[in-house]
Amino acid sequence: MENPVMSSLNLAALTETFREHREQFINEWREFLTFPSISADPRHDADCRRCAEWLVKHLKKIGFDEASLIETEGKPLVYAKRAGKAGPRVSFYGHYDVQPVDPLNLWGTPPFEPQLREGRLYARGAQDNKGQLFYFLKAVEVLIKKNALNVPLSLFIEGEEESSSIGITRAIPSLREKLSSDILMVCDTGTERVDAPTVTMGLRGIVFLTATLKGITKDLHSGHHGGLAPNPATELARLVATLHDGTGKIAVADFYEGVQAVTDADRKLLATGHFDEKVYREQIGVPPVGGEKGIAPAERRGFRPTIEINGFHSGYDGPGSKTIIPASAYTKITARLVGKQDPKLSLERIIKHLEAHAPKGLTLEISESGVGGPAFLANAGSPVIAKAKAVLDELSGGKTVFSWEGGSIPVVASLAIAAGAEPLLVGYGLEEDNIHAPNESFSLQQFEQGFLYAGLFLSRLA
Amino acid sequence: MENPVMSSLNLAALTETFREHREQFINEWREFLTFPSISADPRHDADCRRCAEWLVKHLKKIGFDEASLIETEGKPLVYAKRAGKAGPRVSFYGHYDVQPVDPLNLWGTPPFEPQLREGRLYARGAQDNKGQLFYFLKAVEVLIKKNALNVPLSLFIEGEEESSSIGITRAIPSLREKLSSDILMVCDTGTERVDAPTVTMGLRGIVFLTATLKGITKDLHSGHHGGLAPNPATELARLVATLHDGTGKIAVADFYEGVQAVTDADRKLLATGHFDEKVYREQIGVPPVGGEKGIAPAERRGFRPTIEINGFHSGYDGPGSKTIIPASAYTKITARLVGKQDPKLSLERIIKHLEAHAPKGLTLEISESGVGGPAFLANAGSPVIAKAKAVLDELSGGKTVFSWEGGSIPVVASLAIAAGAEPLLVGYGLEEDNIHAPNESFSLQQFEQGFLYAGLFLSRLA
Numbered sequence: 001m002e003n004p005v006m007s008s009l010n011l012a013a014l015t016e017t018f019r020e021h022r023e024q025f026i027n028e029w030r031e032f033l034t035f036p037s038i039s040a041d042p043r044h045d046a047d048c049r050r051c052a053e054w055l056v057k058h059l060k061k062i063g064f065d066e067a068s069l070i071e072t073e074g075k076p077l078v079y080a081k082r083a084g085k086a087g088p089r090v091s092f093y094g095h096y097d098v099q100p101v102d103p104l105n106l107w108g109t110p111p112f113e114p115q116l117r118e119g120r121l122y123a124r125g126a127q128d129n130k131g132q133l134f135y136f137l138k139a140v141e142v143l144i145k146k147n148a149l150n151v152p153l154s155l156f157i158e159g160e161e162e163s164s165s166i167g168i169t170r171a172i173p174s175l176r177e178k179l180s181s182d183i184l185m186v187c188d189t190g191t192e193r194v195d196a197p198t199v200t201m202g203l204r205g206i207v208f209l210t211a212t213l214k215g216i217t218k219d220l221h222s223g224h225h226g227g228l229a230p231n232p233a234t235e236l237a238r239l240v241a242t243l244h245d246g247t248g249k250i251a252v253a254d255f256y257e258g259v260q261a262v263t264d265a266d267r268k269l270l271a272t273g274h275f276d277e278k279v280y281r282e283q284i285g286v287p288p289v290g291g292e293k294g295i296a297p298a299e300r301r302g303f304r305p306t307i308e309i310n311g312f313h314s315g316y317d318g319p320g321s322k323t324i325i326p327a328s329a330y331t332k333i334t335a336r337l338v339g340k341q342d343p344k345l346s347l348e349r350i351i352k353h354l355e356a357h358a359p360k361g362l363t364l365e366i367s368e369s370g371v372g373g374p375a376f377l378a379n380a381g382s383p384v385i386a387k388a389k390a391v392l393d394e395l396s397g398g399k400t401v402f403s404w405e406g407g408s409i410p411v412v413a414s415l416a417i418a419a420g421a422e423p424l425l426v427g428y429g430l431e432e433d434n435i436h437a438p439n440e441s442f443s444l445q446q447f448e449q450g451f452l453y454a455g456l457f458l459s460r461l462a
Numbered sequence: 463m464e465n466p467v468m469s470s471l472n473l474a475a476l477t478e479t480f481r482e483h484r485e486q487f488i489n490e491w492r493e494f495l496t497f498p499s500i501s502a503d504p505r506h507d508a509d510c511r512r513c514a515e516w517l518v519k520h521l522k523k524i525g526f527d528e529a530s531l532i533e534t535e536g537k538p539l540v541y542a543k544r545a546g547k548a549g550p551r552v553s554f555y556g557h558y559d560v561q562p563v564d565p566l567n568l569w570g571t572p573p574f575e576p577q578l579r580e581g582r583l584y585a586r587g588a589q590d591n592k593g594q595l596f597y598f599l600k601a602v603e604v605l606i607k608k609n610a611l612n613v614p615l616s617l618f619i620e621g622e623e624e625s626s627s628i629g630i631t632r633a634i635p636s637l638r639e640k641l642s643s644d645i646l647m648v649c650d651t652g653t654e655r656v657d658a659p660t661v662t663m664g665l666r667g668i669v670f671l672t673a674t675l676k677g678i679t680k681d682l683h684s685g686h687h688g689g690l691a692p693n694p695a696t697e698l699a700r701l702v703a704t705l706h707d708g709t710g711k712i713a714v715a716d717f718y719e720g721v722q723a724v725t726d727a728d729r730k731l732l733a734t735g736h737f738d739e740k741v742y743r744e745q746i747g748v749p750p751v752g753g754e755k756g757i758a759p760a761e762r763r764g765f766r767p768t769i770e771i772n773g774f775h776s777g778y779d780g781p782g783s784k785t786i787i788p789a790s791a792y793t794k795i796t797a798r799l800v801g802k803q804d805p806k807l808s809l810e811r812i813i814k815h816l817e818a819h820a821p822k823g824l825t826l827e828i829s830e831s832g833v834g835g836p837a838f839l840a841n842a843g844s845p846v847i848a849k850a851k852a853v854l855d856e857l858s859g860g861k862t863v864f865s866w867e868g869g870s871i872p873v874v875a876s877l878a879i880a881a882g883a884e885p886l887l888v889g890y891g892l893e894e895d896n897i898h899a900p901n902e903s904f905s906l907q908q909f910e911q912g913f914l915y916a917g918l919f920l921s922r923l924a
């Protein structure tokens with residue numbers, strides 16, 4: 001099938017090639033997953049770099065003209081480039097860092113010792129994003145080998161997506177030339193269902209902070225001091241309770257500035273997703289009753305901002321009771337942003353709210369605060385979206401859906417603007433993958449689907 | 463100074479004897495402190511028993527006619543008895559169990575390897591209650607040796623004061639004959655200041671529970687699920703916030719039933735304590751602004767109930783951010799009771815309140831709940847209190863104060879009633895002792911004062 005002139009591959013050929021190389025792909029993917037590249041934890045800085053270096057070597061091996069580390073203010077960025085013969089210039093964004101792994105005791109097997117069980121590979125990052133990134137790379141590898149990658153392609157794989165994207169974000173101005181492209185592909189999103197490949201039309205933005213109440217010199221005896229000392233745990237609970245009103249609406253002043261109304265066209269595409277409350281309850285254990293009352297679940301997720309408590313810790317954490325007033329209490333908070341909400345302003349507004357509602361007697365400290373990125377909205381009328389839909393319809397028998405995801409890939413909006421590119425977000429994640437949770441995994445079936453989508457789409461571009 | 467007939471010891475003789483035996487006392491006290499008798503943690507059950515057995519051996523050695531373990535539904539009770547020649551029958555209550563030790567990393571030296579530094583002995587239990595219990599025993603030992611312990615004396619030293627007192631509480635009916643006495647002495651309280659020995663006139667009662675919000679199958683991605691799933695951390699914070707109103711008053715229905723008004727006589731004795739807000743702030747790091755607005759601090763501590771959060775834990779607890787909706791959240795709660803508040807009813811009312819305010823979608827689970835005991839109030843007009851005041855005035859040059867402490871010794875009220883005895887609570891604890899916190903310690907100076915009080919008081923009784 002090798003050919004010195006431009007060629008393209010059809011679905012049958014791609015499927016056959018995948019099955020031939022299946023074992024090799026899995027072995028390499030496993031090796032990639034052994035790096036504990038947890039970007040949120042500075043103790044893993046060296047692991048992140050080793051992972052990035054492994055990736056550079058791998059990209060050279062599979063046929064990129066150049067591959068290297070670009071140093072940033074944060075973790076190194078993996079950059080790779082391959083010249084093309086014709087067609088639109090494609091850039092690709094992904095990340096090699098992963099989420100923390102605690103609570104470690106809930107993992108069936110160690111998070112960085114990948115295990116294949118019943119058609120799924122288990123490891124931290126198995127899906128998010130190492131797995132999805134890897135099916136894309138394997139598709140590119142096959143196209144290069146078969147002389148079927150005709151378009152110019154450049155990769156930007158960062159190491160801080162799970163903690164802030166600070167390195168790549170600050171490097172964007174100096175990357176403008178390298179980034180310049182027509183399509184920005186991202187494979188870091190989910191499918192609505194296993195048989196319904198999904199184009200993600202929107203992502204939420206994100207800001208984050210840690211709030212601590214302190215001032216007490218030590219844990220106090222709750223009898224001697226109960227009614228005297230202000231209780232940091234109680235006061236922090238009260239402070240958290242002020243963030244929303246009784247209807248679930250965010251109570252931070254001016255927070256909804258920039259939130260846009262859902263259009264009829266949005267609602268029509270959104271309906272392709274068929275959000276099912278019963279299925280949600282079965283998968284998650286609880287009904288979808290979070291967020292604002294009176295707004296449909298899929299709209300709440302895709303078109304409304306949130307403020308979520310990701311962690312709250314204070315005082316005794318052992319068996320039985322311990323009669324103390326804890327010396328301090330802290331909470332980790334993230335807010336998801338939509339539409340044109342300004343991330344910097346939104347963060348400032350939350351901090352201002354916390355300060356205004358801080359309890360008497362204790363000291364409020366804000367730390368670990370920052371801006372991930374703004375929300376992102378794709379252009380429903382674009383020809384790139386239409387081309388992707390055609391490929392996905394071919395793969396699924398016309399079952400493509402359009403979705404506004406609640407998650408964030410902080411830097412996507414900024415990268416697309418700097419690249420001058422049309423973003424295209426298609427991914428194969430499923431709820432059962434347990435990303436950000438213990439026992440993350442990715443099914444070989446979804447890995448193969450992702451490979452086929454990426455291969456077919458790239459092959460059709462020229 | 464030995465004498466075959468009844469004798470009494472004066473302050474000079476007691477002081478001299480203490481200084482002669484100082485080293486021996488400290489060595490024995492250190493040995494007592496090496497047992498990790500943490501009653502709240504079942505992993506230390508065997509340590510509790512070994513500690514109790516050590517105590518029995520020690521009591522036999524220092525001259526009690528009999529000493530033994532009484533098995534209970536919980537930890538074994540240490541019982542000892544010495545027949546008397548004359549005077550009122552005295553019983554003594556103390557506890558050999560200690561608080562948990564976490565956070566362990568804040569201890570300067572290991573909690574069960576006692577260290578003497580700058581006149582203080584550092585260890586978990588150094589003061590509460592092993593230290594205070596031990597100066598009483600050493601005073602008794604000296605009186606026995608000098609033939610100066612004339613009154614009948616029985617000891618009841620339990621092993622669950624820090625977790626529930628369930629064993630001794632349930633054993634009370636079967637102990638009635640052994641308990642029968644005229645005065646019930648307890649050395650498990652504090653002094654207002656180092657130069658102001660203190661008679662504790664009241665203690666608060668206590669009930670406890672753990673409340674958990676659950677139902678979500680795993681930690682969820684806060685982007686994919688923010689606005690869909692109810693957030694257990696946020697919801698538990700809101701639930702905790704409903705426990706008090708904006709003025710710090712407890713918002714649980716009917717909770718104040720049984721709370722008694724402070725009388726003018728109470729206020730007069732209370733004023734001997736001179737609660738100093740400036741000193742409090744210096745010692746504790748924060749002003750005494752907890753509890754109900756519009757009530758003086760010493761009255762809030764001694765005469766008003768509280769509901770305190772002793773622990774609140776949910777979600778991520780590492781560096782940086784982790785974008786999850788935690789699968790669950792829990793809080794450990796204790797309430798202090800005053801006057802005639804019924805403990806069982808009070809606990810039921812809190813649980814009912816939590817259930818009534820529980821969030822939609824999540825499951826509220828109440829566990830580890832129980833009743834410590836009711837509040838205790840001493841009789842200000844009693845001759846026992848007058849006799850104690852005379853001894854304390856002799857020791858301090860007339861600086862005795864009367865205090866209503868905020869703490870609880872759950873079983874004291876029940877024991878006094880069953881014994882038919884007048885309770886007498888005098889103790890030498892100070893804020894700087896860090897009881898219930900890392901780096902607990904007790905000064906040798908306070909140990910000696912406690913020894914002198916116990917020796918002088920017992921010696922004067924006949």
